[in-house]
Amino acid sequence: MCGIAGFCNYNEDFTEEAPFLGQLARRMGNTLRHRGPDENGVFISTHAAFAHQRLAVIDLEGGKQPMTAYAGGYRYTIVYNGELYNGDELRRELESIGYVFETTSDTEILLKCYIHYGSECPKKLNGIFAFAVDDERRNRCFLCRDRFGVKPLFYTLAGDRLVFGSEIKALLQYPGVNPILDRNGLCEVLGIGPARTAGVGVFKDIYEIKPGFFAISDRNGFSVKPYFQIESHEHPDSYEDTVKHVRYLLEDAITRQLVSDVPLCTFLSGGLDSSVVTSVAARKYRDLGQILSTYSFEFTGNDRYFKPTAFQPDSDDPWAAKMAEYCGTNHTVLKCDNLSQADKLYDAVDAKDMPGMADVDSSLLHFCRMIKKDHVVAVSGECADEIFGGYPWFHKKEAFEGHCFPWSPDLSVRTDLFKPEINDALDLEDYVNQRYEESISEVPKLENENSQEARRREISYLNIKWFMTTLLDDRAGIV
Structure with missing residues (x-):
């Protein structure tokens, strides 16, 4: 997880104000330090100012941002939050065209993919991402978000400048951008929350790039376009072929997410989704001569107070233990008491900026803080349902x-x-x-x-x- 922020205007020259604008960009980036505590950087060009907070996962030395590359006499600079799951394939494809790489980071792959494919670049990407590119060839800022909106990317228009960031708190550092709650915002919080309408930033005049969309800010203004939309098609495959295909897709998706240069673990509740993820990951680790670390979560007193529901018919603990034994993982059970969960409610609201899921958010925050002592990356079965x-x-x-x-x-x-x-x-x-x-x-x-x-x-x-x-x-x- 990283944090990106910045602002731009391609009808304005930032040169004279560069020191002041650089400080402003850094202030915006500093609000995102919790997203990327390892490194930070600022970039200023004629028309754009970018800031980046990095959580180092791939190529710890070579993946510093903002990252700049040159092609055809033009400069391209990217700030990026995410992970590419098809980075190796893209690298080979670009190398076959003639591109040369100086690092092993997926940031460089993404930047050179954009340099070559331009607005068609997002269609080439398999992963989770939010990024912005200062494109001096086309005199524009290109912003993009992954297909299902895992990585956030908020924006607003402040005068003639586009202001963007991974979180709203970064935008609020920009002069004149204020957290104003109007009727629509209240309806989002009280009627829709904890969900949120795609593209809506809840606060007045604050928006989010929708999942599967890219945006362009240039001398002609600001525009947003989709590059991916869900489609419906007939399913002609037999049951047997469907099972094989789904298994292939699952194993491929899980395996691609195990690439990391820092310690990695999985969440293991013992349910079907996390058990499948853990089983595939543990087998991959065994092939490498390693043991996968897994975590399950329980609440203090759960053995006495747990009551079955339609969402959770029984307690996780015994099933997680069985799967950990079956997969041969290094398993840890983490617990959370009521006071710890309540205390984290304030931190969870600060982290979200937006409507949240209250106790779900605070307990997850509590557990993740405990896990981060030993593991930087965690893979879960979230959203299988x-x-x-x-x-x-x-x-x-x-x-x-x-x-x-x-x-x-x-x-x-x-x-x-x-x-x-x-x-x-x-x-x-x-x-x-x-x-x-x-x-x-x-x-x-x-x-x-x-x-x-x-x-x-x-x-x-x-x-x-x-x-x-x-x-x-x-x-x-x-x-």
């Missing part, structure tokens, strides 16, 4: 008959907490319904699909676009 239909609403009759977000069927649970005049002023139900209708209208359809499968497709789409992005949200407060 969204992809493979693990939640109750993928099967419940009410979700199929309802016309609402399946995880929030009754807004009265929220609105009953407010005074009538607040409900009248906000009209949460209307706001939430608008957001729901917008999402449903985007669902890619299949011809001749029966109503039940069409609704199942809608539920799946809503989970990927809303619930999954909420859980994947890459925030930091661990240092």
